[in-house]
Amino acid sequence: MNDVHALVGAYAVDALDDIERAAFERHLAGCEDCRAEVASLQETAGLLAETTAVEPPAALRDRVLAGITTVRPLPPITPEPTISVGRKTRSRRFRVATLVAAAAVVAAVGAGGTAWHPWSDDSSQTVSDASAVLGAPDAQSTSLDFDGGASATVTHSDSVGKAVIVTHKMPPPPAGMVYQLWLQQPVSGMVSAGVMPIAADQTVVLTGDAATAKAAGITIEPKGGSDHPTSEPIALFDFGQSA
Amino acid sequence: MPSSPDEPAPDSGPDLPDLLRRSGRGDEAAFARLYDATAARAYGMALRVVRDPAQAEEVAQEAFLEIWRTASRYDADRGSALSWLLTITHRKAVDRVRSAEASSRRDTSYHQNDHAVEHDTTAEAVQTSLEAHRVRGALATLTDVQREAVGLAYFGGYTHTEVATMLDVPLGTAKTRIRDGLIRLRDTLGVES
Numbered sequence: 518m519n520d521v522h523a524l525v526g527a528y529a530v531d532a533l534d535d536i537e538r539a540a541f542e543r544h545l546a547g548c549e550d551c552r553a554e555v556a557s558l559q560e561t562a563g564l565l566a567e568t569t570a571v572e573p574p575a576a577l578r579d580r581v582l583a584g585i586t587t588v589r590p591l592p593p594i595t596p597e598p599t600i601s602v603g604r605k606t607r608s609r610r611f612r613v614a615t616l617v618a619a620a621a622v623v624a625a626v627g628a629g630g631t632a633w634h635p636w637s638d639d640s641s642q643t644v645s646d647a648s649a650v651l652g653a654p655d656a657q658s659t660s661l662d663f664d665g666g667a668s669a670t671v672t673h674s675d676s677v678g679k680a681v682i683v684t685h686k687m688p689p690p691p692a693g694m695v696y697q698l699w700l701q702q703p704v705s706g707m708v709s710a711g712v713m714p715i716a717a718d719q720t721v722v723l724t725g726d727a728a729t730a731k732a733a734g735i736t737i738e739p740k741g742g743s744d745h746p747t748s749e750p751i752a753l754f755d756f757g758q759s760a
Numbered sequence: 761m762p763s764s765p766d767e768p769a770p771d772s773g774p775d776l777p778d779l780l781r782r783s784g785r786g787d788e789a790a791f792a793r794l795y796d797a798t799a800a801r802a803y804g805m806a807l808r809v810v811r812d813p814a815q816a817e818e819v820a821q822e823a824f825l826e827i828w829r830t831a832s833r834y835d836a837d838r839g840s841a842l843s844w845l846l847t848i849t850h851r852k853a854v855d856r857v858r859s860a861e862a863s864s865r866r867d868t869s870y871h872q873n874d875h876a877v878e879h880d881t882t883a884e885a886v887q888t889s890l891e892a893h894r895v896r897g898a899l900a901t902l903t904d905v906q907r908e909a910v911g912l913a914y915f916g917g918y919t920h921t922e923v924a925t926m927l928d929v930p931l932g933t934a935k936t937r938i939r940d941g942l943i944r945l946r947d948t949l950g951v952e953s
Contacts (some may be wrong), residue, residue, distance in 0.1 A: 523932070526939025527920040531854040534921070556839045558939075561946040563843040565914050567892040568899075571804035577817050578799065582792055584821065585828040588783050591781035593832040622937070747859075 525551055535612070536701045536732045539753040542759035646722045650674045650681045659754040663687075667717075669735070671754040673727040680727035682735075683720045690737055692716065697738040698723050699746060700730040707734065712742040732756055773797070776841035777834070784832030791828055796869075798842060802849040809917045812946035819856050823849035877880040898948040905929075906941030908919070913938050 521544045524616035527533050528541050535595050564697060576760060653674035660670040667687045682698065690696050698710040700723060710723035710733065734750040736743075763911060772869050780810035782790035826844050879928045899907055905927070912923045924934035945951075 523935055524920075524940065526942045527913065527935045529942060530910070530913040530938065531851055532918065532920045532923065532935075532938060534919050537919075552838075557946055557951055558942045559847050560839050560843045561942050561949065561951045562914055563840075563846040564891070564895050564945070564949060564951070565891060565910075566801040566805035566846050566850075567895045569804040569808040569915070570800040570889070570892065571807055572800050573803035573817065573820060577803065578792075578795060580794060581821055581824045582788065584787060584825050585791060588825055588829050589784055590828060591830055591832055593784065678870060708851075 522548070522551060525554045525560055529555050530562050535734075535750060536753060536755065539686065539732070539750075540755045540757065543755070580700040589621060610630040623646070646677075646679055647681045647720045649677050650679045650722070650727075653677050657756070659756075661752050661754070663752075669752060671723075671733045673730070673733070673756055678726055678728040680723040680730070680733055682713075682723065684713075684716075685718055687717050687719075689717075693740050694737050695740055695742060697736050697742045697746075699734040699750075700725045700727060701727075702730055703733065707746050709742060709744065712738075727756075730756060769788055776845075777836055780827075780831045780834050780841050780844075783895060784834075791831075794827075794845075795824060798845055801842075802846060805846065805915075806849055806853040808915045809850070810856050816853075819852045820849065823852045826852070854917040894949065895945075898945050901948050902941050902944055906937050906944065909934055909937035910941040910945070 521541065524533060524537065524541050528538065528545075533541060541718075545555065613729075634707045651672055653676055656672050656674045656678050658670050658672040660668060662668045665686075665688065668685045669687065670683045671680055672683070680700070687696070695715070696713040697719070698713060699707045702708050702725075708725055710725045711721070713719070713721050733754045733756070734746070735752045736746045736748050736750050737749060763917065774793055775820060776794060779790045779794040779797070784861055785795060799820070802814060803820045806819040806823070807813060810816050810819055823845075830848075834841060838844070879908045902910070908927065910924055912918050913920065916923075918926065920935045920938060921931060923938070929936060929937075
């Protein structure tokens, strides 16, 4: 039983951090044994709630039932969506609900369309760093496709020590918000790797040491960026999985 | 893996999968019945994780709105309706404590016996169901270390890495205890999925 399988129990009780969860859900997509075990262990974990049942205040019921009148139920999924992966053709089902929801928000906001500036504000330094990573013999890439035709590919090279994200048809972030890049470092966790300029198609070098990083992520943050992620990532690129 | 997803839970009256299906079609009365059948478990678990009643209400409210919104996404092949709904709620509760922790670093002086799986029976607690008795009996069959690890993870909302540090055991040991504990519970309770 390898390392990834052993995370089944921790996954079933939400005891994984975001990066581990993304990696494990990718594993789940291709491992029927783990899917079955996760289902049975989640079923079991749910029974623990039998021991802590507490009648909630009546006001909660009123708020919930009032709340649903303003929320449209989603249609069923047919067929179940997967986030397709570019070069690696690996099926990804991690946090599908969240990811799809986030992508849908992005896509909806993007529908208005704004001017964008392909390549225009790349400094020459950025271009040469990007070229070094993209051309490195040990470059490894992971791609994600989003609803609406947008895609993003993160390529990292341990020898160069940098990672590069290349986006295609990315809709602009919501008003007043930016896309912020992150590197997941083994000790310090999610460390900002810079804020992306608003452009549909661009190449951006991530700030920070990509050789030590376990993964890269994108979140939507208030303009100017945040010190720590304040929302769920809309995309996670696990370096350990892109070999 | 055999699955019998459409069978109602052993102790339950209402047909939860059917109520979910109706909810997915916008049937508010069905959703109200679903709420009534499950709210005590969802709210009580959220309360156990986040500790603060006001926040537990917020977590439960968010969870039920998501359950309403995504009811049509429930896949009976992947487990019972109750498990699906509690998984959503647990996830929200854990997200809540972790984001609270991220914004203000958690007080590291952690008291284990404060978090261990003990079963408080407050005046508000719902009358102890047969099922709760059964689960407690199954919990009693775990080793102390398994019970502690499962409790810290499920009710404490801690990651397996944090659990390992709290229990002062190697990382691999914590995740193994969590998994072994859940497997023993599953087998003792005869859970099928």
